[in-house]
Structure formats: structure tokens, C-alpha cells
Amino acid sequence: MPTVEISLVLAAAVFCVGACGVLLRRDPLVMFICIEMMFNAANLAFVALSDRLKSVQGQTLVFLVIAVAAAEVAVGLSIIIAIFRTEKDVNVDHLSELKG
Amino acid sequence: MGLNDVLFVVLAFSALASAVAVVMTRNTVHAALHFVGHLLCLAGIYSLLHAPLLGVLQVMVYAGAVMVLFLFAVMILDMGEQEHQAVAASKKQLAGAVLVALLLAAGLAALVQHGFGGALAPAGDPAVDLTNDNIAAVARVLFRDYALAFEAVGLLLLTAVVAVMVMAKRKLES
Numbered sequence: 316m317p318t319v320e321i322s323l324v325l326a327a328a329v330f331c332v333g334a335c336g337v338l339l340r341r342d343p344l345v346m347f348i349c350i351e352m353m354f355n356a357a358n359l360a361f362v363a364l365s366d367r368l369k370s371v372q373g374q375t376l377v378f379l380v381i382a383v384a385a386a387e388v389a390v391g392l393s394i395i396i397a398i399f400r401t402e403k404d405v406n407v408d409h410l411s412e413l414k415g
Numbered sequence: 416m417g418l419n420d421v422l423f424v425v426l427a428f429s430a431l432a433s434a435v436a437v438v439m440t441r442n443t444v445h446a447a448l449h450f451v452g453h454l455l456c457l458a459g460i461y462s463l464l465h466a467p468l469l470g471v472l473q474v475m476v477y478a479g480a481v482m483v484l485f486l487f488a489v490m491i492l493d494m495g496e497q498e499h500q501a502v503a504a505s506k507k508q509l510a511g512a513v514l515v516a517l518l519l520a521a522g523l524a525a526l527v528q529h530g531f532g533g534a535l536a537p538a539g540d541p542a543v544d545l546t547n548d549n550i551a552a553v554a555r556v557l558f559r560d561y562a563l564a565f566e567a568v569g570l571l572l573l574t575a576v577v578a579v580m581v582m583a584k585r586k587l588e589s
Contacts, residue, residue: 316420322464324527325427329434329453331519336438338512344489345437345446351481352434352450355457358469366464369543374466375556381469381476382568386575388481392488393579399492 322363330356341406343395347388354384423463430456447485454478465545468553 329352336349358377365373398410433453437446454477462470545552557565 316416316423318420318423318464320527321423321427322460324523325431325460327519327523327526328431331516331523332431332434332438334519335512335516338508338515339438342443344443344485344492348437348446348450348485351477352437352453355454355477359457359460362461362464362466362469365466366545369540369545371545371549371552371556372560374469374545374549374553375561377466377469378472378553378557379561379564379568381472382572385476385481386568386572388484389575389579392484393582396488396491397582 319363319367322359322366326356326359326363329353329359341408343398343407346407347391347395351384351388354380419463423460426456426459426463430460443489444486447482447489450485451478451482454482466549467546468549 333349333352333356336352337346340346340349358380361373361377361380365371365377402410430453433449433456436449437453440446440449454473458470458473458478461467461473
């Protein structure tokens with residue numbers, strides 16, 4: 316059974332779903348979850364190809380990606396909460412202060 | 416088809432289904448819980464793809480720590496009031512999302528049709544079993560070939576922690 320090919324197609328499909336989620340949803344937390352979903356799709360591709368090539372290099376890179384994603388979540392959530400503390404509103408369409 | 420294959424297909428389908436559920440559901444808490452399910456399915460798939468260490472890390476770091484942080488943020492932001500305006504604000508956004516989905520699907524179809532551009536051609540030595548001594552093998556590569564990257568990631572995490580503390584302490588003026 317071609318598990319590696321199925322995993323790569325699954326990774327691409329999940330990445331599509333995540334990208335559409337970022338475009339469709341207006342709630343910053345759900346958009347953030349969708350970004351994490353895209354990270355995970357990339358990780359799945361790494362693990363699948365690492366299995367195919369019989370090398371742990373891909374798994375090592377996924378380890379580093381997970382650590383970077385954890386740092387990103389901490390900073391991102393604190394930014395969202397800081398915005399909420401000043402704006403009392405978390406719809407991304409209403410946040411246009413940085414418009415030039 | 417062996418037991419592992421059946422398990423793999425079931426996990427792959429539920430991973431995709433829970434990913435779609437994250438985007439479709441209108442309640443933020445439900446979206447977060449669907450995402451936990453998605454992560455657990457991926458952890459199972461990692462284990463089936465001979466990466467048991469990453470499967471465990473996925474459950475501990477992602478499904479555990481990161482999602483608890485998300486649920487705390489949902490609690491602080493009190494998203495319950497925002498439920499009704501979740502999906503698809505305007506027709507323009509919907510059209511953009513459909514366009515992106517179509518483009519990505521077309522690219523994916525082309526990729527599958529051309530056998531992943533030959534990237535899969537050099538299959539590794541089939542005699543090697545990655546599950547065997549997985550942690551030691553990953554650690555060997557991590558601390559030898561990627562030692563600098565590992566240190567950099569440690570520094571990045573420290574910086575992130577300090578940044579979050581500064582942001583939480585500061586008095587914000589609107």
C-alpha cells in the first residue's frame with residue numbers, strides 16, 4: 316500500500332483546507348489554528364518523505380519546526396490578546412490602523 | 416490489506432474530516448477541539464510512518480501545550496459572542512477562497528499525475544527500519560548535523576518567552 320503517496324496527497328489537501336480557512340474565517344484565533352494546520356501539513360510531508368528515503372533528517376527538521384511553531388503560537392496569541400485589550404473587538408476586518 | 420493499512424486509511428480520512436470541520440464550524444471552542452482531533456490523527460499517522468518519537472512529541476507539545484494555550488486565549492477573549500459572524504464575510508472573500516482551492520487542487524492533480532516530479536524516485540534502503548532506535552537516530556542527527564539550528568531554536572524560544580512577558584506586563588493605551 317502506497318502510504319507515502321497517500322500521506323503527501325493528504326498533506327497537500329490539509330494545506331489547502333488551512334489556506335482556505337485563513338481566507339474565509341474572520342476570527343483571528345481560528346485563522347491562527349488554520350496557520351498551525353498548514354505547519355502540520357508541511358510536517359506530514361517531511362515525515363512521509365523521511366519514511367520513503369529511510370533517513371531521519373526529515374524527522375529532525377520536524378522537531379525543529381514544532382519548536383518554532385510553539386514560539387510562534389506564544390507570540391501570536393499574546394499579540395491577539397494585546398489587540399483585544401485595546402480594541403475590545405477581535406474581527407480582523409475592523410483592524411485597519413496599519414493601513415498606510 | 417493489513418491492520419496497519421486499515422488504521423492508516425481511517426486516520427487519514429479522519430484527519431482530513433477534522434481539518435474541514437475546523438474551518439466549517441462556527442464555534443471557536445469547537446474549532447479548537449476539532450483541531451486537537453486532527454493533531455491526534457496526525458500523531459497516529461506519524462507513528463505508522465516510522466516516526467514514533469514525533470508522534471509522542473505531537474501529542475505532548477501540540478495537542479497538549481499549544482492547544483491548552485489556545486483554549487486559554489479563547490477563554491480570555493470570550494469568543495462566545497462572536498459565534499454568529501464566523502464564516503465568509505463577503506462574496507469577494509468566498510470567491511478568493513474558491514479560487515485558491517481550485518488552483519491548489521489543480522497543482523496537486525498535476526503533481527500526482529507526474530509522479531511527484533521524480534522526487535520519490537530514489538527510495539531508500541528497504542532494509543533500514545526507522546522505528547528501530549528512533550530516538551537515538553534523531554538525536555544523533557539533531558546534535559551533530561543540526562546542532563547550530565538546535566541552539567538557535569532554543570534562543571528563539573527564550574526570546575519568545577521574554578517577549579510575551581514584556582507584552583503582558585506593559586500598560587496598553589488605546
